Amino acid sequence: MMDRIPIGLELNLTSRTVRRAFDSALLAAGGSLPVWLILLSLKRGNVDNQRELAEAIGIRGATLTHHLNGLETQGVLTRRRDPRNRRVHIVELTQAGEAFFARLREAAMVFDMRLKVGFSDDELSLLARGLNQLRLNVAGNTKEAGKKPPLLPDD
Amino acid sequence: MMDRIPIGLELNLTSRTVRRAFDSALLAAGGSLPVWLILLSLKRGNVDNQRELAEAIGIRGATLTHHLNGLETQGVLTRRRDPRNRRVHIVELTQAGEAFFARLREAAMVFDMRLKVGFSDDELSLLARGLNQLRLNVAGNTKEAGKKPPLLPDD
DNA sequence: TTCAAATTGTTAGATGTCAAATTGTTTGAC
DNA sequence: GTCAAACAATTTGACATCTAACAATTTGAA
Numbered sequence: 001m002m003d004r005i006p007i008g009l010e011l012n013l014t015s016r017t018v019r020r021a022f023d024s025a026l027l028a029a030g031g032s033l034p035v036w037l038i039l040l041s042l043k044r045g046n047v048d049n050q051r052e053l054a055e056a057i058g059i060r061g062a063t064l065t066h067h068l069n070g071l072e073t074q075g076v077l078t079r080r081r082d083p084r085n086r087r088v089h090i091v092e093l094t095q096a097g098e099a100f101f102a103r104l105r106e107a108a109m110v111f112d113m114r115l116k117v118g119f120s121d122d123e124l125s126l127l128a129r130g131l132n133q134l135r136l137n138v139a140g141n142t143k144e145a146g147k148k149p150p151l152l153p154d155d
Numbered sequence: 156m157m158d159r160i161p162i163g164l165e166l167n168l169t170s171r172t173v174r175r176a177f178d179s180a181l182l183a184a185g186g187s188l189p190v191w192l193i194l195l196s197l198k199r200g201n202v203d204n205q206r207e208l209a210e211a212i213g214i215r216g217a218t219l220t221h222h223l224n225g226l227e228t229q230g231v232l233t234r235r236r237d238p239r240n241r242r243v244h245i246v247e248l249t250q251a252g253e254a255f256f257a258r259l260r261e262a263a264m265v266f267d268m269r270l271k272v273g274f275s276d277d278e279l280s281l282l283a284r285g286l287n288q289l290r291l292n293v294a295g296n297t298k299e300a301g302k303k304p305p306l307l308p309d310d
Numbered sequence: 311t312t313c314a315a316a317t318t319g320t321t322a323g324a325t326g327t328c329a330a331a332t333t334g335t336t337t338g339a340c
Numbered sequence: 341g342t343c344a345a346a347c348a349a350t351t352t353g354a355c356a357t358c359t360a361a362c363a364a365t366t367t368g369a370a
Contacts, residue, residue: 006267007279008177012188014286015170016213020328021293022163033167034356050319058171063357065320087318087365112161117292123285124162130274130282131169137272138176175358189326206348218327220350242335242348 011134022111029107030100034059034067036108039101042077042091049088076100166289177266184262185255189214189222191263194256197232197246204243231255 023033037057047053054064068091071077076097082088093101116124178188192212202208209219223246226232231252237243248256271279 004279004283006263006270007274007283008173008267008270009192010283010286011170011173012192013213014290015166015174017290018163018166018293019170032356037164037167051317058168059356060358061319062321062359066356069320085318085366089319108161112163115161115163115289115292118288119162119285124159126281127285128159128162128165130278130285131165133273134270135169135172137270138173178358187325204348214326215328216349217329217351221326224350240336240348244349 007134018115022108025107025111026104029103031104031107034063035071036104038064038067038071039076039093039097039104040108042093043101050091053091071097162289173270177263180262180266181259184258186259186262189218190226191259193219193222193226194231194248194252194259195263197248198256205246208246226252 019033026032026036034057038053041047041053041056047056050064050068051061054061057064068077068079072079075094077091077093079089079091082090119127174188181187181191189212193208196202196208196211202211205219205223206216209216212219223232223234227234230249232246232248234244234246237245274282
């Protein structure tokens, strides 16, 4: 009812602020946000190719290529053609890459603790669900917009 | 308790996805996200100088200067020195700028409706408060981290 | 078998963003 | 009055990101 700042603006400002703080924390460990996201996704092993990797972290394939070039030059990872499908590049961490990942993970874990201050488990879940709904609402197909179960009980 | 995706990753992915969709909507109206944020903040009239304007929309002063240069070249706005404090630039929309703003506002309002689908007023408030808390948690001074009132009633 | 369409990744060119250094202005201490 | 410090904005040089166009490969249908 009351006039509210559009949720999109709120999201944008929060994301920029949090990202800047996180980036600064990673910088102290020699990394950056996109690099961390790439290494984390690779270690999780739940992506099969660069297209999926790029989508998982919210960047375009071209941008991913750019970062992979840099990381390969630094000796953090290697790329080789998948013999079973030569369109695909198999991306693998080197030993140095593993050590680098461990260092960044330290910084990321510390930051995550700081970010969650003041949130209960339920509140965190709810926030995550809200964010997820925003994402669904702008997804290409309008199928998932306006999901079934309300986020809060309907008293 | 259960393993959860870090809220920072969730925030990052959501923000990128939503931003891309919004940017695309603004592009159809001849604008972009940073341009829209600048014009909106100027129209609201709650910032006194470029430093405050940049902070309000979450970019750095240098980035703002860059956009203002472009907008001034396009004839959307003018800059002149404040005679009472010649360090300050007074930024004003031209008539063409007002028309441009009106066009972008149309697109922004349509998008905001789409983004809010499935959210009740209370849910939207809660989401905004959660985002605000994240912002406080990474703010330079740790004073506001871990605020008093819980986001959800403590049953 | 062959070839058009789909898929994967890269390149090229443009824009958005930032930190650091710089220019001009104001403020405050003396 | 003078000058150092703070302040507002700009410039510079670097990265991050995007879209569009492209090259190589795979797939599927005739």
